Amino acid sequence: MTIISVLLILSCLWLLGSSRLHVAIRVVAIQGVLLGVLPLVRSMGKIGFGVGVLGLSTIISKGILLPWLMSACLRLSGIRKEIEPFVGFGPSLLCGTALLGLAVWIADRLQLTQAQVPQVLLISSFFAILAGLFLMVTRRKAIMQSLAYLVMENGVYGVGVSMSLDFPFIVELGILLDVFVGVFLMGNLLFHLDREFEHLDADKLTELSDLSKSTPVLDAAEENA
Amino acid sequence: MMLLLLTILLPAAAGTASYFIRPHRWRRLLWGTVAALHLALSITAVLTIQAPPLDHWIGMDSLSAIFLVLTSLLFLGATVYGIGYVAREPVAGQMDFEDGSLFKNEPESVFTGGLLLLLAAMSLAILSRHLALQWVAIEATTLASAPLIYYHQNRRSLEAAWKYLILCSVGIAVALLGIFFLRMTIQDGSHDLTLAALLERAGTLNHKWLSTAFIFMLVGYGTKMGLAPLHTWLPDAHSEAPSPVSAMLSGALLNCAFLGILRVQQICTAAGMASFGGDLLILFGLLSMGLAGAFILRQADYKRMLAYSSVEHMGILALGVGLGGLGLFGSFLHAVNHSIVKAMLFLTAGNILSRFHTKDTMKIQGVCDALPISGALWITGFLAVTGSPPFGTFISEFTILRAVLAQGRWATAVLYVLFLLLAFVGMTGIVLRMALGKSEVNRVREPLTAVLPPMVFAVLALLLGVYLPGPLADRLHEAAQLLGGVGR
């Protein structure tokens, strides 16, 4: 249990630090697998049919399918490295540690006394959410944004598991399916974006805005103003 | 119970099937029949099912009854319009009128499939009684509607789709966190997150966790609903999507997100924390109306103007629910009125766009001269959406004003009226400049499929302004009681 949460934290820190995209995809794949294993470990032994299938399908979807799609997209668009993001890689790591501190503060702030909630898993899940959000806000590459979304979803899933929530099987599957289709669609969209725009930088996508054009409110007033 | 399941599974099945149906004619036939069938199903469901459901996951209370019939009505209108729209779209590549880049449309099967899946997801979201299931359904609506937005696959719609997908998914992830916190509010250890169970235990819910959960879900679903500071994706998505899709997005999809917030507010009122949720909703409501008014004032693109007006009307809905009492009745009536009027406006905007080939309001003049029916509809829609009397929106906005004044909130009342007037002034300039005058484009006969649905919606909006049909009025009052509002 603690090993998985420590590995989760390490993987998030690695993402914050690394600039090469194909490495990032592989790290996210590992995270997917970890989260697949998590419910099995969590229920310690009495592995029901539902929990098993769920774990397996998480591992397959997040561990194998999505990374394959992402790397295919990467190969197609021929992007090698994340160019200079808003917050540099060194400072990102510093922010990572700050976020970790924040996650610890949130975890104990919630005083989850009644159920025996593994504090360390809770901290790692909150850290994953915050890291995902931070990555999404700072990185320029659209692919990185979808990966960051995946990390954030893993974090949310982690929080769910740590609060010993066992939704009915269909609902758990529904959540997983939504996340999978979401990221799959992002991949599909990335293909189109790449074909349409030569670049995949999210910060250049600023054509739709209200700044440029504006109509006069009072025609008459404008002329003789 | 079977009826409800059918309303969800039928469009889902049709959606997946239409991906694989090659011949256009067959697929459009399927699409039309499913839409009509869905409306019939939902109307029979509303009339037959009286007893509120117990602990099933799928059930229909008066609130979801209103939204279900509204959504299927809008979908039927969008279908009739969509079939004509898709038939007229050129299959080969076409030149984007904004920046001249070449693009090819999405295959029609993806479009029809996406729309049907969207309908299925929305029906599930409306009918689901289990909050997590409702979350799954709302996330599914986002995923179903994302490919519809970049149907034209030009640069602008791709960008709009990307922003829509990222922002809504992040928002809804926050909502998922909210649901987990909601689970924590239950003290006696049961894991049942259905609405009925939560309402039973309402007295014993832990207030600290409930308020945190409410905030997370308000921000989550608020992003999806387009409340003020979280609305940034809405103008891009609704203006770049093809007209039938933006009609569905504005008319029906925003209501589903609104339903999510209503469920949480329902639990909060049952747990005795109505004022906490109410104040937040009023704050967001006023903020949305103000910001939307600011953006409408000098808007250059008339579809973005309609999108911002949706943000404003969502603000009015939130304000109405936040007030409670008479405001609830006004808010639900306004949801019905706004959906019908906004769908009509987007379809008419589609007609104007397909004739004038530009979205810039300064370049369009004399719509009434070139397209007489659409021009008349455009002005009627404008009068309806700004809440002028003969239409239903005036009745609901006036009821909300009476609710605000009944609670003696002077500042809110003044701001409310000012923002309504601001939006009116902004839209008048744009709509009148477009509608009146002599147009260079010569007059052409407008296709029936493009004109019939907006006309039907216009008649409905006018009818709602003059006479409130019996069953709708009772459903609205029951819905108001659900959230603790006063009846008459």
Added chain:
Amino acid sequence: MKDRGMEVFILGCLIPLVLGAFALAIRRPRIAPWVAAFGVWLGCGIAAVPVIRALVGSVPPSLQIAWNMPGGSLTFGLDGLSAFFCLPILLVSPLAALYGCQYLAHEKKPLGSVSFFYNVLTASMLLLLAARNGLLFLVLWEVMAISSFFLVVFDDEHAHVREAGWTYLVASHLGTGALLVLFALLGKQANSLDFSLMARAALSPTMAGILFVLAVIGFGTKAGFIPLHVWLPEAHPAAPSHVSALMSGVMIKTGVYGLLRILTMLGHPSAAWGWTLVIIGLISGILGVAFALAQHDLKRLLAYHSVENIGIIALGIGAGLLGLAWNQPVLVVLGFGGGILHVLNHAVFKSLLFLGAGAVVHSTGTRDIDHLGGLIKSMRGTAVTFVIASAAISGLPPFNGFISEFLIYLAGFSGVRADAPGTVILAIAIGGGLAMIGGLAAACFAKAFGVVFLGEPRSSHATHAEEVSAAMRWPMAVLAAACLGIGLLAPAAVKLVLPAVQVVCSGSPNATSRVWEPGVPARAYEETPYGVTANASVTTAMASLMGVVQISTVLLLLAICLYLIRRYLPRGREETATGTWDCGYARPTARMQYTASSFAQPLTDLFKIFLGTRKQGTAPEGFFPQRATFETQTPDAAREHLFVPLFRLIDRALSPVRRMQHGRIHEYLLYIAIVLVLLLIWKAGSR
């Protein structure tokens, strides 16, 4: 048999709607206006029966139909006030409809829509006057505004017509905004939207004050009080003449009606209310006519005169309110009586003026009076009716304008008491103000009639003018006869007004509701001091009016017989015709005559600071100057210095907000995070 008055009235209102819709439907555009006009005639004929019976005394019981709108109910009633305000509609609307059919005959655009909206406007105004429920009132109010908007933008090829339509719609909607809050507040106090319950709601003075201010703003926008009149000189000239006749003559009166209806609900008025209306009346009157003097667009000039006459009406009502506040019955009866009678008088002669202006525009094709002149020779009928209307609007004796101004003068002067300085100030305001307004109005209409109809034609437009057809001249003749008729039958007209005054005074508790009842012997009022003196002042007013009527008739007879003497005096000697005395100038041309701006220049210089007239032109230079031009424009001061800067200020205040939607997705994500964090902090704080 139950008095079916209200049902007949409603039927009368619905007939124009049905026939209007039918006119919209039929394909052949030429007969559409005639069908609609027939609908208006039929409808008004039917509706006139209950209205006349209500005025004479037997008020029909109010009609109540269930309406499942929240707080709404279709209740209709017809009391003295509504019946009196129905009179101008029933008189002017059919005549203008008949006139309109001919006026638009040569128009190539389809006439279905304009006749449909004309009928909707008429029907909505009639129903509005009978509405007895807040929600119903507001719905009909906006239907009236929207239908008149569609009429204003009928010929929308010209840019200024579109601009006028925009200003009109925005102004009327802002006014309705104030009305929304007014009715919501009143509904809250009386926790029902029915007028009968609202009238009985107990209001604290501050709440009554707020409601009064809202009513003045809301109804003042429609009536055209000075700062809120901005749309009036834009919308009326832009509309087709028969529509602007209906709008200017009748529609702005619904604003006055609304204000009076609300006054009946606000209980005992305070003196401050009276003073506000008196001040608004004075400003609207004097500035209205000053602006009218500076115009040289005929219909814009008439529109400004509507503002002036609304000022006179406000002056009358203000005097009435002060009478109620100081408990002076003579001020109440004569003030309200004069104000409300002026509503009818103004409706008659203003619509006649606009129809006349329409005839001029129809045959000459231009509205700029500096290009006209000498039209009396070719358009004799129109000229006669126009001069009667001009004399009436300037308040000159034999006509109806003088009667209502006379009543207001009587109110002002007979209310004077040395010990109460307030009455003296009021008398100065009425004496000085009304006299100046009368003098300026006479000047303005002498200019308008003189420059348009008299002298030599100044341009080709005027030379080719020919008289309009009979269908346009007959309505004008009927209205001119009405002007003279009311003038000579003044006591009867005042008797019609008194039930309306009675309803208005019923608002304040201490005034007994029976101010005047036809046929009730004077003794019946002995017991209340209020009743007796009110009745006494009415009898003196009646006596004065009899004197005025006698002198007017004698004046007419004397003038006619003097004219006859004048014609038969030189029967032997023949009449020769030569050129006008031109001091021996070599080549006098028609353009050397006095034009509108030069005629009004001495007076407009007096009001220079308000008008802000802009003078452009090229002075003649060199020894033998070739060309010189001179042009004056007087833009509406309130629009230039009040509303345009206000709108620009709001616009500039909102522009920083627009930078928020800049398109960068990263900052959008930050917005979500920031909102979440702020809410959590706020919750932690409040918990």
Added chain:
Amino acid sequence: MNALRWTLPLTAWVLSPLMLGIINRVKAFFAGRQGPSVWQLYYDLFKLLQKASVYSRSTSAVIRMGPSVVLACMALATTILPWGELRAPVTFVGDIILLAYLLGLARFATVLAALDTGSSFEGMGASREVQFAALAEPSFFLGMLVLVLHFGFSGLSKMVSEISFETWQTSGVLLTLVGCSWFILLLTENSRIPVDDPNTHLELTMIHEVMVLDYGGPDLAFILYAASLKMWIFAALVVNLVVPMHSLTPWWQAPIFLLGMVFVMILVGVVESILARLRLQQIPKVLIGSALLSLIALIVRLMG
């Protein structure tokens, strides 16, 4: 008794041309010349009535009807005027308002007739006439307000009949102020020297004379007769206001009134002889000054 009352307007109709004759004689006396006879205006009227009339081609019916309307108004206005305690044949509450507006109607008719001829001179005269009238009207009403404040609002005859020596003692200042204001009004309305020159020859400077430039024959006769009636009306108002008739016996009041009228005419003649014409820009100041006189009278009455 009513028949007796009608003698008042009849004498007015007969004697009014004599008044103008007196003024001309006074001016001639000042100028040291013999001057026309007092009955000169009667001769002119008789001569003009015999002549044929000449009309300009650009005129219409308005110029033909103008003079008769003006004369009718003036004739009726004289029926409202009382002589001190001798009541006027027509008297009702507010008849003074009708008097003012009858003068307004006459002015409206003259202005329209002037514009009908289409000459720039008549247009100029009409424009100036209209400007001064708009300013003169308020001062007339304010002056009347002082009367109303003092004697209560009723018919002109009743109000005027109460002026006696006591009223002079108590509020002499009031009566002088309003008297001066109405005298200035008389000079303005009847185009006397300080405001306008009745017998100038330069069209650009005239106001009243230029408006009647194009009349001839009977029309000119009607207009001149109406002008004399107008002079009688204003003079009668001033005399009624100033002369304290109440304290005299009724039989003495008629001759005293006529004497008062002659004195006013002489005063006008004197003023015309000693003053020169004011520049046009000054005249609005004069009119506003007369209005202020009445306003001061009002304030004095309120304070006192």
